[in-house]
Amino acid sequence: MAKKTVDDLQVKGRRVLLRCDFNVPLKAGEITDETRIVAALPTIEKLRGDGAKVILCSHLGKVKNGPNEGESLAPVAKRLSEKLGTEVKFVNIDTVTGPEATAAVEAMADGDVILLQNTRFRKEETKNGEAFSQELADLADDYVCDAFGSSHRAHCSVAGVTDAIRAKGGQCAVGYLMEQEIAFLGNAVENPVRPFVAILGGAKVADKLSVIDNLLEKCDTLLIGGGMAFTFLKAQGYEIGASLLDESKVDYCKEMLAKADKLGKQLLLPVDAVATASFPDPIDAPIDTVVVDVDKMPADKMGMDIGPKTAALYAEAVKSAKTVLWNGPMGVFENPTLAAGTLAVAQALAESDATTIIGGGDSAAAVNQMGLADKMSHISTGGGASLEYLEGKALPGVVSADDK
Ligand code: 3PG
Ligand code: MG
Numbered sequence: 001m002a003k004k005t006v007d008d009l010q011v012k013g014r015r016v017l018l019r020c021d022f023n024v025p026l027k028a029g030e031i032t033d034e035t036r037i038v039a040a041l042p043t044i045e046k047l048r049g050d051g052a053k054v055i056l057c058s059h060l061g062k063v064k065n066g067p068n069e070g071e072s073l074a075p076v077a078k079r080l081s082e083k084l085g086t087e088v089k090f091v092n093i094d095t096v097t098g099p100e101a102t103a104a105v106e107a108m109a110d111g112d113v114i115l116l117q118n119t120r121f122r123k124e125e126t127k128n129g130e131a132f133s134q135e136l137a138d139l140a141d142d143y144v145c146d147a148f149g150s151s152h153r154a155h156c157s158v159a160g161v162t163d164a165i166r167a168k169g170g171q172c173a174v175g176y177l178m179e180q181e182i183a184f185l186g187n188a189v190e191n192p193v194r195p196f197v198a199i200l201g202g203a204k205v206a207d208k209l210s211v212i213d214n215l216l217e218k219c220d221t222l223l224i225g226g227g228m229a230f231t232f233l234k235a236q237g238y239e240i241g242a243s244l245l246d247e248s249k250v251d252y253c254k255e256m257l258a259k260a261d262k263l264g265k266q267l268l269l270p271v272d273a274v275a276t277a278s279f280p281d282p283i284d285a286p287i288d289t290v291v292v293d294v295d296k297m298p299a300d301k302m303g304m305d306i307g308p309k310t311a312a313l314y315a316e317a318v319k320s321a322k323t324v325l326w327n328g329p330m331g332v333f334e335n336p337t338l339a340a341g342t343l344a345v346a347q348a349l350a351e352s353d354a355t356t357i358i359g360g361g362d363s364a365a366a367v368n369q370m371g372l373a374d375k376m377s378h379i380s381t382g383g384g385a386s387l388e389y390l391e392g393k394a395l396p397g398v399v400s401a402d403d404k
Contacts, residue, residue, distance in 0.1 A: 001182060003401040004173040006043055006144055011052035013110055017140035017165075018047065018175070019157050019397075021149035021381065022058035022076045031075050033368070034083075036149065039381050041083060043146045043175035044113060048084075053108040055140055056080075056088070056115040057096070057157050059150065063120035067094035077115045089114040094121050097135035105139050119157040126155050133160030140165065146175025148182075149360065149382040151397025152389075162400040174401045177381065182398065184378035185389050188325045188357050189218050197321035197354075199314065199345060201226030202328030202362065205249040210391035211327070212256055221266040221321075223314050225306045225330035225341060229270050232257070233294055236269065241297040243273075268317065270294055272307030274331065274338060279304075283334045305331025306341035315348035324349055327359030327387065333366050342366050350375035359386040 009016075020040040025032045047054045061071040077090035089112075091104045096117045104114050116139075119125045124132040133156040137143070143165045145151065150158055162172040174182075188196070198219040200208055205228040216222055224232055227244035234240050235253035260267035272293045277300065280287045291307045292298065306314070311330075318324055326349060330341035343366075349356045350372045358364050358376050361383030367373050380386040389395060 001174070001179060002404055003398060004171060004404055005179055006046050006173055006175050008404065009142060009144075009171055009173055011047055011050045011142060014052055014141040015055060015105060015108070015139065016047055016052040017055045017057060017136060017143045017161065018043065019143070019145045019147045019150070020056055020058045021147035022073060023060050023149060024076065026070070026075060029075055031079055034079060036381050037076065037079055037083060039177050040146060043144065043177060044084065046176065047144070048111045048113060051110040053105065053110060054113040055105060056113060057119055057136065058147065059120040059125065059155075059157070060118045061120070063118065066123075067118070067121040071118055071120075073115055073118050080113070080115065084113065086113065091116050093117055096122050097132070097139060101139060119155070122156075125157060126153070128154050128156055128160045130160065132156045134164045136161045137164030137168070137170075140170070142170045143172045144175050145172070145397045145401060146177045147397060148178050148380070149385050151178065151382065151395040152385040152393070154396040159396040159400045166402070172400065172402045174398065178398065180378070181380055181382065181386070184357050185380065185386060188323055188355070189215070189390060192218065192323040193355065194323070195220040195321050196323040196325070197221045197223065197317055199223045199225070199324065199326040200328050201228070201330045201342075203227035203244060205231045205246045205253065208328070208387070209249075209252065211387055214390060214392045215325070216256065216259055216263065216265055216267070219265065219325075221268065221317055222260065223268045223317055225270060225310070225314070225345070226328050229306070230303055232269050238294055239297055239299070240303065241275070241299050241301045243297065243303040268313065270303075270306045270310040271313065272309045273297065273303035274305040274307055274341070275301035276304050277301060280332065280335050280338070283332065284336065287335065287337050289337060305338045308340070311341050311344035314345055318345070318348040318352055318354070321352065321354045323355045323357075324352060325357045325359070325390075326363050327390065329362050329366050333369070343370055346370050346372050359383070359390065
């Protein structure tokens, strides 16, 4: 990549601020998915091995009401210590930076690792405020961003800090996770081995507007599932009953269907659906379903998953692909009765010899839940970040690193 990476740095004896995405799910203080912690280890190990003093930082959660124990990074420090086999000292101060953090850094030996408190405990973090960026930079000599999942955020610890580091002669690079994510997502979009099949799902068309538009230009076949398929079906003139409809996006869907036609791309929509009388509540509650062709959707039913004919059709499309990119579930996969479509697509990817890339968020969760994670070429650690990347947007976390 055209950006400096950790391999370009000489860090022996230097203080390196390493931004990771440790925004992991927690339940009663316990980490329920350590994927993002494991994904951060190679860069941490590399910097330690090279004799850097590694100062880790990350956000956790949205932090709506200021510092609080439930969004403390303490559980991450503990898990990291176990994973690295060395103590990761946790600098547990709500101001993140300040005298205690400075003292903790001063006490470090080469190869030591410490973790700062949740960067969003400082409300300036999300505003990319200069003062907090400067305070973070003051703790370190160089900076590495390996927080792919946060790289779409122009925040102090992702972007602002780089100016302050450079201003004092330090270097700013990206880590191995960033490199890997960009290599897989970037290659899929810019340089795919064809045929390239993209699969998009999820509830709302509105969330995927630019992704659909951008991917249509890059892929050979686009498969659409999930709640958003019904707005497309409506655009084709189908009655969709009580299914999710984004009225204001019907014209957009018509445009995309026309664009696919014009570009000679295949855009496939569901031919059948699993329908219910209501949304399951709770989401995993037992529920009665009917399978209907999309031209026979009853007025009082809502489509909740792609049907078996669609699943077979999509699996067939995946079979002939050399590159597959998947973002967004095909149905309400959190409910076992409504997970068959998502499972069928996941299985088709698992059985394929193609390069298979899973966008983060729900599709990653689905693949994990189904135990198929190790069958995929790459699962992104970024939800919003991978979507923005697929939209063709520049990511602040990448842009702000030094050019090679
Ligand atoms: C995520 O989980 O999507 C990333 O960690 C970014 O978090 P955010 O959406 O709160 O910025
Ligand atoms: Mg997010």
